[in-house]
Amino acid sequence: MRRLFASLLCAVALQAGCSEALTWRAVNHMIAADYPDVTALTTDSLAAQLADSTSPTPVLLDARSPDEYAVSHLRGARRVSPSADAYPALDTLASDAPIVVYCSVGYRSAGVVQALQTQGFSRVYNLKGSIFRWANEGRPVYRNGEPVSAVHPYDASWGQLLTDSLRASPSSESL
Template structure:
């Protein structure tokens, strides 16, 4: 259902109705079922979290947070997480481009019994906007960030925007 809402909202925003702030955008899509963690809180030395990237593999390969585990969104498999994270009280921070897909994945983790799940406010876009490093598929720092789409890329202010390749039937 959330995918349908995202698609409809994207069409509406392309028609000229766009969000004024990131906060308004996230309020539109998220119900705060997963609490936010800010970038500033995450980078504090005492914050020891497992990072889960709720974007697709093609996005993760372009750019991701250091040591993040790609769990995807469209084909998310809870077993990927349960096999790697046995301690259900461990702090888990889920992120995506802005914090919308990551809330959905965070809710699934909470339903599976994980008790300390948080959603990175503003996702990888805000991470990069705050001048923190992102890494490519070779785990080397990069200025490139997968922009998800041209419309959503307006939220990415720093870095080089990399857009998805068009599908063969889109040409």
């Protein structure tokens, strides 16, 4: 029942044109309801970790579709399928290696975090607000190693959480 309520709250907030803050609260509530054991990491914390040359750089995993990833992603991120059962690209990582997973808003990536926790990874985090929040805060995203000012909006509803100027146009979605 809690999951259904959280999903409905999020859908209503998006469709009703509620404030961005209220809609993000609904999104965060939905993620927490469906993935209560997943630990979130803020964009500020990730930015600090990436800037700190004295600590290990976390492995960044992008849990979006190939088309979304092609428009832009965080520097150095590896794309993974959010529906995968296993992640062989991570087989050589120590179970305590820091891993941060993101998607558009944090829902798909929470599922990947949960799967990785089940596989024994102990320092795996879901990026709160994911790439939408990261980009909305003016942090860099990349395509082919170059900074860009576009993010795939996922769809018309979820794309409302992305700053208008960052929303990739249909022509850039097929890059």
